[in-house]
Structures are given as structure tokens and as C-alpha cells.
């Protein structure tokens with residue numbers, strides 16, 4: 394049978410490294426949306442924690458949703474998702490762990506590895522280290538708006554013979570049914586992974602985020618965390634996640650700070666739109682720079 398699956402999504406239990414509020418979908422709301430969108434298999438993959446799963450396991454089951462416990466681990470060399478692991482696995486999969494150590498922990502617990510946005514332009518993915526991981530590769534992520542990131546992920550997955558999925562990396566309600574993987578499988582977890590590994594999949598609703606979606610979401614985050622952002626501006630806006638190399642560039646940091654100052658004062662200002670455009674421009678430039686490095690790596694595979 395055909396099952397619609399979403400294997401990479403977040404809930405309010407995910408916390409951002411700089412602005413804490415990074416998802417406005419509670420675990421219960423996530424299940425309601427999955428039900429409404431006819432997504433029968435789903436993994437909650439919050440950053441570095443598994444708090445959501447026990448809260449909604451029964452709620453999901455009653456609604457006929459096969460819920461998988463997952464985690465998006467922040468390793469030293471990029472993010473890595475572990476699926477079908479027991480709650481509390483973050484005790485072992487600590488934030489900032491070595492990539493290979495994270496891989497070994499996931500495998501030793503009988504979990505499955507999903508490699509999210511491997512060629513993300515901001516460097517949040519594992520990039521070239523993909524060849525050491527060998528898991529299921531995310532070949533569509535709506536946030537990869539330059540397009541080359543997913544194209545490269547697909548080429549590499551094909552070259553290395555790795556299974557592929559599309560996913561949403563959803564941080565707000567409307568994102569949940571972007572990048573759905575339709576799996577031809579029986580309605581149980583093992584069968585779903587078996588089918589994914591055999592390539593019995595097709596992808597639906599692979600639509601990238603629009604400029605206005607990104608803008609509105611960023612604004613909402615800043616305004617929801619008004620006091621936190623104000624405090625951070627006052628004390629200097631230091632970047633505390635070193636894998637976001639883009640944000641460590643001085644010019645981007647200055648623009649980012651200006652955007653934050655404007656957005657908490659005047660969220661509808663034209664100046665803010667202009668600054669956001671400039672930031673997007675520099676980010677894209679950086680992205681094209683990374684593209685060259687990744688293209689080099691792929692040609693040598």
C-alpha cells in the first residue's frame with residue numbers, strides 16, 4: 394500500500410541556538426496536522442532532544458499515525474538525524490558530539506540514519522563527510538532555496554547507491570506537507586524503512602520556500618522572542634553556533650544585527666525589507682562559493 398511519510402519535522406520542543414523560539418507547532422498540533430494531511434508515517438526530529446515523542450505517542454496511535462521517535466543531532470561536522478531510537482537517547486547523543494561517534498551510537502541502538510540537507514549552503518549539513526555516513530539521504534528540503542544543494546544530494550546518493558527521501562524540515566504548520574515521501578510499504582516501521590532502502594518511493598509537493606515565507610517566518614520569530622532579542626542586542630549579538638560559518642562573517646553579522654534592531658522596532662518597515670534583501674544577497678553569494686567546493690568534491694567521487 395502507499396503511505397505518505399514525513400521523516401524530518403520539528404515541534405515546539407526544538408530550541409534555536411540564538412533565538413530560542415524556532416518552531417510554533419506543538420507536538421499535539423503536529424499530530425492533528427499530519428492526520429488532516431493524510432500523512433500516515435512521521436518522525437519528530439527535534440534538535441538534540443526527544444521530549445515530544447512520549448507526549449504524543451498514544452495520541453498519534455489513536456489517530457492511525459505511525460509515529461517514529463527521532464532526533465536531529467548537532468555534531469561537530471554537521472547535523473545528523475537518528476530515527477527509530479528510544480526516548481532519552483540525547484543522554485548519549487550529546488550536542489557537539491563527533492560525527493562518527495553519533496553515527497555509531499545511532500547504529501548500535503538499532504536506529505536508522507537520515508542525512509539531512511547534506512549540502513546546505515550555510516554548512517549545517519555533513520557535506521563531504523557523507524561518504525563516511527552512508528544513511529538515507531534527504532534529496533529535497535524546502536529550505537534549500539538555491540536548488541543546487543538538493544541536486545548535489547541526489548547526485549551523490551546515486552553515485553554512492555544510497556536510499557533517498559524528500560522531507561519538510563517543518564518549523565511551522567503549513568510546512569508539514571512539503572516534501573512528502575510516498576512509500577510503497579506495509580503499515581509498520583520496519584517495512585517502511587525496508588521499502589525506502591529498496592527505493593520504493595516517490596516524492597510529492599516538493600516546493601521551495603518563497604521569499605515572503607522566509608521573511609514572515611523570521612519576523613514572527615524575532616517578535617515572538619522580543620525581550621530575548623532585545624537583551625541579546627544590548628549585550629552584543631554573538632554567534633554561538635560555530636557551524637553557521639556564514640553568520641561569522643563580519644558583514645553578515647552587522648546586517649543581521651541591523652535587521653534585528655529594525656524588526657523589533659518596526660516590523661513592517663521598508664528599511665527592514667531592504668536589509669533582509671541585502672542579507673539574502675550575501676548569503677546567496679556565500680552559497681555559490683560553497684557550491685564550487687561541493688562540485689569539486691562530487692567530481693572526484
Ligand SMILES: [Fe+2]
Nearest residue numbers: 401465509562
Ligand atoms: Fe531540521
